[in-house]
Amino acid sequence: MINIVRHPIDVQEVLRSVQVPEAGAIDIFVGTTRNHSSGKEVLSLEYEAYEPMALKEMEKIENKVRSRWAVHRFAMVHRVGRVGIGEASIVIAVSASHRREAFEACHYAIDTLKREVPIWKREIFADGEMWVGFQGEEPQE
Amino acid sequence: MINIVRHPIDVQEVLRSVQVPEAGAIDIFVGTTRNHSSGKEVLSLEYEAYEPMALKEMEKIENKVRSRWAVHRFAMVHRVGRVGIGEASIVIAVSASHRREAFEACHYAIDTLKREVPIWKREIFADGEMWVGFQGEEPQE
Amino acid sequence: MITVNVRFFATVKDLVGADEIELMLEEGALASRVLDHLAERYPRLSGWRKHLRLAVNSEYAEGTRLLQDGDEVAIIPPVSGG
């Protein structure tokens, strides 16, 4: 299951989507929005995606995972739009016969998503808002 | 949350127990019962625990995790008694500010549980049943 | 001449003030020409240029990629999903 959604992510549903009787190990990564950033209180967050490309890049991650590790099922769901503090913005689940594969594949998937998938986060503070991406600040001209 | 339970484990509840607004990353490991072992079909499984000691050993794992990684919350729930195929026998969840810590702590916790915590699995086949532990077979006398 | 559709996201969208624009380029133009054009129109973009990636028809592309009429070119600032 590869998806970009505008509603809260149901972790139980993502888990169910990777459960198979042959799998003994499932690793699930849940990325949640934090209430602070660069020392300031974050009130809420908003995610924007270049959706058709983001979905393609997410599929590439699944393909890469499957070429490197013997995984049974793979799921990756990203939420976009406004996301409240403490809510899940990303859920990745991997089922495998052995736990090492599940852990490594899941870790690889979130690392690669954060580097390659065209999705952007905007943090909304009491005194303004900012797109995250240039290591948290705009580059100097 | 450290617990040994006789009913199905509610993953959503375990997840909620580690969610805090300061945590950006949660890793959850779900161990599920497999339908095959040593090339034979497994019909069901049963887990037995030496409960007071198992709970102590699980607490030691949490303490060790906290001494090694900056984790916010830690949860480890093991199910005992009969567990149907594909159901969760163990759920471990770790929340941290950074994902590497969540992954490493969760992986360490399941590895250590499998080595140290006095819980045993019995596999029930069509033609008999067997305690798992001596690398799947009884030692030679 | 060819026409390409250029799409903007996040910081770049805020700077340009639009989701997308149409751009006419000479036949044989490479993807990097799009950034040249934008840097002329929006001088602040030139300071960010080394941080920007390009995508053509929803796939990352090098600046040396030959553009075709009707291509969709996206300017991809550093991503921050997850």
Place this chain on the structure above:
Amino acid sequence: MITVNVRFFATVKDLVGADEIELMLEEGALASRVLDHLAERYPRLSGWRKHLRLAVNSEYAEGTRLLQDGDEVAIIPPVSGG
């Protein structure tokens, strides 16, 4: 003499045919004495001995641990939880 409560689990419980037994030992007995006794009563156990761990009062213990009256000694076969 001291009395200790000995607990069995999994394979060992099946072999012994009981959850627990009481064992009387001489004053000053070490935990390994419990295994010596059991190996006499249940010869198959001696073949497994190097795979068995001991716990005293719910903590792993070495065979050299000095036992006290009333201690609970558990015989821990290789664990297989998770």
